Amino acid sequence: MSIQKLSLPSKAIICEVAPRDGFQMEADWIPTEEKVKIIRKLAKTGVKSIEVTSFVHPKAIPQLKDAEEVVGTVIDEMNGIDLRALVPNLKGAERAVLAGVKKVKTMLSATDSHSLSNANATVKDAQDKQAPIFDYASKENIAVMGSVSVAFGCPFEGAVPVKRLVEIVRRYNESGVREISLADTTGMAHPKQVYDTLEVLLKEFPHITYSMHFHNTRGMALANTLAALQQGVTHYDSSIAGLGGCPYAPGATGNVATEDLVHMLEEMGVSTSTNLDELIHAAEYVRNIISVDKDSYMLTAGPSSSLHEEKTEGQKKVD
């Protein structure tokens, strides 16, 4: 009898985005030394990559106005960790490079509505504005990753057609970008969409490294991860303690929690090189410092591997 097991990659690379995507959603000021302390804890978990901040205008996101200071403090400690920063424009890229960052991530929305709302420019205009960033990065010899916000669903326009994504990836590709982050910014992607979209993108641009950024707003982030894994995708963003949110659904869950993502991956035999206990420890720390109550199944239920003592009485009958 031939048994066809589920085929998954043997390894996955986790990028911890709490210091950027998580912190930026927090209204209350997180002191710089606290940010640094959290980043140091994250570095100890074994994650291969950290999105450390965003070099955005301080007035746009005051929480990240200490980008230079944060990067300057931690950059020499991050041995073997791929440190990247989000840059919304050339000015941001220049600040990032000056601070010592070796990899920047650019921002782009998949839809005009979101792009106009977020960057006050159509997608086409936003793409044109990215050209100087790419030129500058090339000149400075730093790596560039291109991101696509609302890549699967837009809170204003609904589902994003695959054709649209193909156009956006093509433009990035023509600009020399070889690593692309597909962000489900508001948690609208579903697993079939993720699978089918990646099928098209991987066929069309097989040399591009795709990185998945799933929010768990509608509970589908781990299912979407499974679908992407089945397409062989190995790069995933997540946020410790589920830090972050969804600007269009106040109170809703944001980024999938790193500890939950890692737990599922490791349970399935997909190695992440991280230490789940350290991640849970870091998540508990973050929960104590930053008052959030986002999804973190690990913080509530613990890993599957933490077994219980048998009880022989007083146990409710369950099924």
Add this chain to the structure above:
Amino acid sequence: MSIQKLSLPSKAIICEVAPRDGFQMEADWIPTEEKVKIIRKLAKTGVKSIEVTSFVHPKAIPQLKDAEEVVGTVIDEMNGIDLRALVPNLKGAERAVLAGVKKVKTMLSATDSHSLSNANATVKDAQDKQAPIFDYASKENIAVMGSVSVAFGCPFEGAVPVKRLVEIVRRYNESGVREISLADTTGMAHPKQVYDTLEVLLKEFPHITYSMHFHNTRGMALANTLAALQQGVTHYDSSIAGLGGCPYAPGATGNVATEDLVHMLEEMGVSTSTNLDELIHAAEYVRNIISVDKDSYMLTAGPSSSLHEEKTEGQKKVD
């Protein structure tokens, strides 16, 4: 260019288990008329099946001591809905039949530890005790569904070997049972395990109808559903508003919420015959009546299809 899309069943059948698995976890008494009211609301959502109560000893689960009254009140209203009740033993089956139930679900644990803890008997002894239920059901001409608690992971013993499940399904099969519920009672299953386990069971016993009962204790219920769908499984249990819990992780999420499951399925084009708006309405009602705060992404974030008005200013930059 040949594009291989994700292949999923076109339809899924949802069994709403809140009136049994949800209510039994509630310590505070839910008045019989309130139970009936909720069941009536559930019946209006279009679900094809409702697990309406458990004919368990009133001392074991006082919350369900009104099983006869609940069934007696609603049974003639459930047109086209497959109404089933859990029965832990022959006495329970007799009570169920007397109340008018046409389908019973028997209980069995996958591991001796859980079986001893839950039913004070080894798996073998529990199986022997089921024989009279099957004989009785056959004589009374009512349908029997066999369930397997902790089918994927046991809180005392850890992961359940597939071999063990094969033995259990074989015994059920020999007893004439053709529909089997595989319950991830404490949310320990992971998608690869679900896929690989079903691969074996479906090859070994292709004539059995498998029904998946996933708890979302560790956030993997929807990912596990995706894995089971990919094996062609079409029967899923879920609980409105995520009602229910995990006795080994107090405060943790229990059953996957019906509205979240249906949302994912319908987004993927898997028809459930239910009305998501009615489900969300029922979930809101239940949340107001029974003080629970379990996972329900739909109650917090709403469906992907509920789009927002564009804003052009004051919008935080997000990715």
